[in-house]
Amino acid sequence: MKLEIRNLTAGYDQDVILKDFSLSVEEGEFLSLLGPSGCGKSTLLKTIAGIIPARGGSIFLDGQDIAGMPIHKRGTTVLFQDIRLFPHKSVAENVAFPLKMQGVPKEERIKTAEALLEKVQLAGFGSRRPMELSGGQQQRVALARALAAKPKLLLLDEPFSALDENLREDMRSLVLQLKQEFRMTVILVTHDREEALSMSDRIALMFEGALIQTGTPKEVYTRPATRQAADYFGNCVYIRGRAEGGRFTACGIDCAAEAADGEYDIMLRPDCLHTDKEDSYSVTVESVLFRGSDTQVTFRAEDGTLWKKTFVQPVHWNEGDVLQTDLVVKEMILFKAD
Numbered sequence: 001m002k003l004e005i006r007n008l009t010a011g012y013d014q015d016v017i018l019k020d021f022s023l024s025v026e027e028g029e030f031l032s033l034l035g036p037s038g039c040g041k042s043t044l045l046k047t048i049a050g051i052i053p054a055r056g057g058s059i060f061l062d063g064q065d066i067a068g069m070p071i072h073k074r075g076t077t078v079l080f081q082d083i084r085l086f087p088h089k090s091v092a093e094n095v096a097f098p099l100k101m102q103g104v105p106k107e108e109r110i111k112t113a114e115a116l117l118e119k120v121q122l123a124g125f126g127s128r129r130p131m132e133l134s135g136g137q138q139q140r141v142a143l144a145r146a147l148a149a150k151p152k153l154l155l156l157d158e159p160f161s162a163l164d165e166n167l168r169e170d171m172r173s174l175v176l177q178l179k180q181e182f183r184m185t186v187i188l189v190t191h192d193r194e195e196a197l198s199m200s201d202r203i204a205l206m207f208e209g210a211l212i213q214t215g216t217p218k219e220v221y222t223r224p225a226t227r228q229a230a231d232y233f234g235n236c237v238y239i240r241g242r243a244e245g246g247r248f249t250a251c252g253i254d255c256a257a258e259a260a261d262g263e264y265d266i267m268l269r270p271d272c273l274h275t276d277k278e279d280s281y282s283v284t285v286e287s288v289l290f291r292g293s294d295t296q297v298t299f300r301a302e303d304g305t306l307w308k309k310t311f312v313q314p315v316h317w318n319e320g321d322v323l324q325t326d327l328v329v330k331e332m333i334l335f336k337a338d
């Protein structure tokens with residue numbers, strides 16, 4: 001189902017959280033929604049699902065405006081971090097609950113619930129109470145329940161954040177697999193940048209109720225639209241320099257640049273610093289931090305720029321060593337100096 005949000009406004013009481021918000025998600029697309037705490041991600045999902053009313057604008061699902069529709073008619077399901085299973089119902093009854101609401105006969109409900117429990121690798125757990133399951137198992141019951149309603153659009157609001165790393169990994173693959181199988185469009189809210197970069201077809205980055213950038217994980221990471229967007233993914237190194245007559249020059253850099261004359265900060269990431277190639281960019285080893293599976297080395301360039309690079313192979317440098325390295329600019333990302 002294609003989702004198209006146009007000029008959406010939503011909020012609480014006097015507070016307007018989303019202003020004139022527009023976003024489209026293609027059929028079958030997996031979009032991750034990222035942004036700092038409080039920027040309006042959950043508000044957006046709740047407005048799409050109908051838990052919060054839209055104050056203006058439209059939400060089209062396959063061409064039909066659902067903005068004024070009641071929750072259960074929208075064909076969307078939200079899975080929240082706090083999973084809210086019914087404690088007194090069995091696992092199977094929990095999964096079958098959306099079907100009961102739809103008036104599906106009991107026998108069919110049980111069959112569907114059992115099939116869904118098998119999908120989330122919980123076959124045979126149907127008669128237990130939620131309390132008798134681990135946190136990860138409860139999360140999978142909640143996922144099965146979300147799928148029972150056969151959502152066209154699945155909205156996931158940080159559903160994996162309380163799980164340990166191994167379980168998160170399992171849940172991620174399960175969601176991706178079920179998304180294919182059920183041909184769903186998925187929006188995932190997450191604070192985990194790596195999760196977003198690795199799982200998504202596209203990323204939407206939000207700040208203070210507004211969309212800053214949408215693009216493939218690679219685009220958003222390598223060509224951030226603003227400094228805020230660049231910093232959100234971290235690992236940025238900025239070097240102050242000058243653009244003049246179509247060239248940008250700074251310590252260790254002299255490149256063609258399509259920018260008006262003036263002062264800029266060029267944004268680079270640690271992979272631009274090639275310590276294995278001897279060239280004219282001189283750096284001093286500032287610290288070497290052994291972390292078990294890798295080592296983080298901080299280098300200081302002559303202009304004071306600090307580079308933090310991670311090496312999986314053992315390194316043989318000591319603090320104070322001076323190295324001649326190569327600085328390679330792959331993308332000219334320039335931000336006007338403040």
Ligand SMILES: Nc1ncnc2c1ncn2[C@@H]1O[C@H](COP(=O)(O)OP(=O)(O)OP(=O)(O)O)[C@@H](O)[C@H]1O
Binds near residue numbers: 017035038043
């Ligand atoms: N029920 C509510 N009543 C009033 N204000 C609310 C309510 N829920 C959220 N807000 C406010 O709306 C803004 C956006 O909240 P929202 O929950 O959408 O943020 P978020 O991006 O999901 O943040 P987080 O990453 O922390 O979950 C915040 O300023 C928050 O304080």
Ligand SMILES: [Mg+2]
Binds near residue numbers: 041042157
């Ligand atoms: Mg939230």
